[in-house]
Amino acid sequence: MYDIIYTKREGGALSREEIEYFVKGYTEGSIPDYQASALLMAIFLQKMSKEETFWLTDAMMRSGDLVDLSSVPGVKVDKHSTGGVGDKTTLIAAPLAASCGVPVAKMSGRGLGFTGGTVDKLESIPGFRTAMEPEDFLEQVRRVGMAVIGQTAHIAAADKKIYALRDVTATVENLSLITSSIMSKKLASGSDAIVLDVKCGKGAFMEEPESAAELAQWMVELGTKAGRKTIAAVTDMDQPLGRAVGNSLEVMEAADTLKGCGPADITELSLKLAGLMIFAGGLAGTAEEGERMAVRALESGAGFGKFCEFIGAQGGDSRAASDYSLLPQAEYAREIYAEKDGFIGGVEARRIGLASQHTGAGREKKEDGVDLAAGILLNKKKGDPVKKGELLATFFGNDPEKVKKGAAEGAAAFSISRTRPETEPLIRQVIGAEVL
Numbered sequence: 001m002y003d004i005i006y007t008k009r010e011g012g013a014l015s016r017e018e019i020e021y022f023v024k025g026y027t028e029g030s031i032p033d034y035q036a037s038a039l040l041m042a043i044f045l046q047k048m049s050k051e052e053t054f055w056l057t058d059a060m061m062r063s064g065d066l067v068d069l070s071s072v073p074g075v076k077v078d079k080h081s082t083g084g085v086g087d088k089t090t091l092i093a094a095p096l097a098a099s100c101g102v103p104v105a106k107m108s109g110r111g112l113g114f115t116g117g118t119v120d121k122l123e124s125i126p127g128f129r130t131a132m133e134p135e136d137f138l139e140q141v142r143r144v145g146m147a148v149i150g151q152t153a154h155i156a157a158a159d160k161k162i163y164a165l166r167d168v169t170a171t172v173e174n175l176s177l178i179t180s181s182i183m184s185k186k187l188a189s190g191s192d193a194i195v196l197d198v199k200c201g202k203g204a205f206m207e208e209p210e211s212a213a214e215l216a217q218w219m220v221e222l223g224t225k226a227g228r229k230t231i232a233a234v235t236d237m238d239q240p241l242g243r244a245v246g247n248s249l250e251v252m253e254a255a256d257t258l259k260g261c262g263p264a265d266i267t268e269l270s271l272k273l274a275g276l277m278i279f280a281g282g283l284a285g286t287a288e289e290g291e292r293m294a295v296r297a298l299e300s301g302a303g304f305g306k307f308c309e310f311i312g313a314q315g316g317d318s319r320a321a322s323d324y325s326l327l328p329q330a331e332y333a334r335e336i337y338a339e340k341d342g343f344i345g346g347v348e349a350r351r352i353g354l355a356s357q358h359t360g361a362g363r364e365k366k367e368d369g370v371d372l373a374a375g376i377l378l379n380k381k382k383g384d385p386v387k388k389g390e391l392l393a394t395f396f397g398n399d400p401e402k403v404k405k406g407a408a409e410g411a412a413a414f415s416i417s418r419t420r421p422e423t424e425p426l427i428r429q430v431i432g433a434e435v436l
Contacts, residue, residue: 008042016055023059027158040171048176060184064157067190075281078191085353086240091254092270097277098145099297099306105141124248124372128316156184193229193280201238203349220432231432239347242266246361246375248327255321258304328373330396334407338386342416351413359397359406
């Protein structure tokens with residue numbers, strides 16, 4: 001291990017055998033944290049080539065269980081987001097794609113820090129089960145067309161240990177380490193095709209569009225090299241997606257969107273991602289045709305019907321998709337108002353995410369619990385006109401002090417300008433469609 005650390009510290013390339021030795025040894029516990037930390041810092045500073053990154057991803061993928069989806073007919077398509085605020089697209093795009101015939105067998109995570117997790121959102125639906133036996137999971141995909149469960153610790157087992165170490169050694173923001181972390185789990189999950197939503201902006205892991213595009217390109221190339229159809233959309237996360245941030249609040253907005261009355265931005269992105277999933281699944285000749293199919297599924301109600309069927313199949317009360325009183329309700333609410341006339345200059349996604357966390361909707365540590373009813377409803381978004389005294393946002397939760405803290409943080413996320421600001425396009429670019 002000393003020689004491996006030294007080679008990378010000096011800027012040398014690691015062999016496939018050396019990378020596999022490290023991943024296997026650290027996962028099993030024969031390599032101590034202090035040596036793994038030294039190697040991660042050397043990688044962070046000296047970087048890895050795409051070939052080294054592929055080998056690292058492959059070793060991490062094979063460090064745990066590999067999901068076998070071969071018993072499910074058709075081209076299975078997975079969808080992954082690099083994390084965002086108010087990003088409930090899985091709850092919308094997956095039912096739309098599934099209603100068009102795309103099998104979706106998805107493993108999702110919980111929220112951590114300022115980003116929300118799909119599993120937490122689904123668990124706000126009464127009775128919904130995010131843990132299933134493997135055969136039950138496969139049977140549901142065969143029967144219903146989609147299933148979403150929590151990520152198990154046995155998938156890409158190395159990633160859990162390596163990420164925990166990166167988190168406390170300031171080695172998170174490295175292209176190869178990010179790519180291998182995401183793609184090892186996606187590849188181990190067994191789908192034939194992968195659609196990635198790579199965020200950029202103030203509420204994203206990669207703030208600059210160029211950095212997000214580079215990450216997207218690396219993941220697309222790596223997924224393609226691994227034999228999976230891989231497409232990435234680089235999308236904006238300067239401000240939250242939609243108007244709801246939280247768990248039960250986002251389920252309500254997802255249901256509204258599938259009924260055709262959701263906010264424009266979340267509708268646009270969900271349709272784009274669903275279209276890419278349909279295209280990747282081979283059911284449309286182009287991404288544009290896939291998107292048109294998704295639009296028809298939205299307008300006909302087929303997507304909403306699939307959403308309700310999916311909820312019921314996993315033990316949830318599907319009535320909650322229409323009767324929101326069945327979802328967790330917050331006891332306390334606090335409103336914030338505009339202090340002057342003008343236009344909303346921006347709504348900083350990261351601060352809204354932190355505000356949501358403060359209300360109880362998010363967690364600082366993985367073992368923290370969440371208040372499923374907590375969160376934020378935004379009345380104003382970037383570019384909206386506003387009058388002094390108008391409602392900007394409402395903060396919800398079951399702990400009045402947490403709601404108060406969330407509202408104070410959230411108020412700082414809004415800026416008001418005298419002129420209407422220019423808004424960036426929601427979808428910056430799509431990478432990888434040409435390789436299909």
